[in-house]
Amino acid sequence: MLHDARLGDLRTLTEPRAPFDALAAPSRRLFQELADRKIDYLLVGGMAMLQYVGGRNTRDIDVIIALPDLESLPGLIVLSHDGDFARADYDGVQVAALLVTNSLFRLVKAEFASRHLYGDVEIPTSTEEGLVVLKLFALPSLYRQSETARIGVYENDIFGLLSTGSVELDHVFAVLESNVLASDMIELRRIAADIAQRLTRVRKQPFPDG
Secondary structure (H helix, E strand, C coil): CHHHHHHCCHHHCCCCCCCCHHHHHHHHHHHHHHHHCCCCCEEEHHHHHCCCCCCCCCCEEEEEECHHHHHCCCCEEEEEEECCEEEEEECCEEEEEEECCCHHHHHHHHHCEEEEEECCEEEEEECHHHHHHHHHHHHHHHHHCCCHHHHHHHHHHHHHHHCCCCCCHHHHHHHHHCCCCHHHHHHHHHHHHHHHHHHHHHHCCCCCCC
16 A cells, blocks of 8 residues: 555655565564554554555555654654654654544544454554544544545545445444534534435446446
């Protein structure tokens, strides 16, 4: 995923082309280091999405984690830290950290975790519902910042996750209600309803076989 996303970004055309293993090897080492040190974290973002929905690339590894645990990893360099978010570099692999100082991130890590094998390493990975919680939680901020492209990506992610049939929206909203403004919740329910309606239309197969 990381390699293909980088190849598909035209902004990197002028940069030297790193071989596939330049990203694959450090990614494996990162997950192995997290496992060996028994660090409590949860994989979220595009890599977690791919466990449930195909066709999703990402340029970084997203995790929910405590900042001291992140900083304890040998070879990892924290590039920035802003509130409940941090960005880091691990031997060329970009890491986006959602920090457990945020009560919602902490709750998702505790209550929406499953485990998946990546190669020979078992990795704690967000469930479909946990990913929908995070995507919806991010939308108000993205709308306020007019991040149109990211809004489209996040809403399409939600569409894909709902299509798995494993997401109970009432449960998602119950989790969000204590972490989101009441006025934002009204809009989030409308957005989710629009996405669910689009999914219903797709499932009805509006174009009969010719």
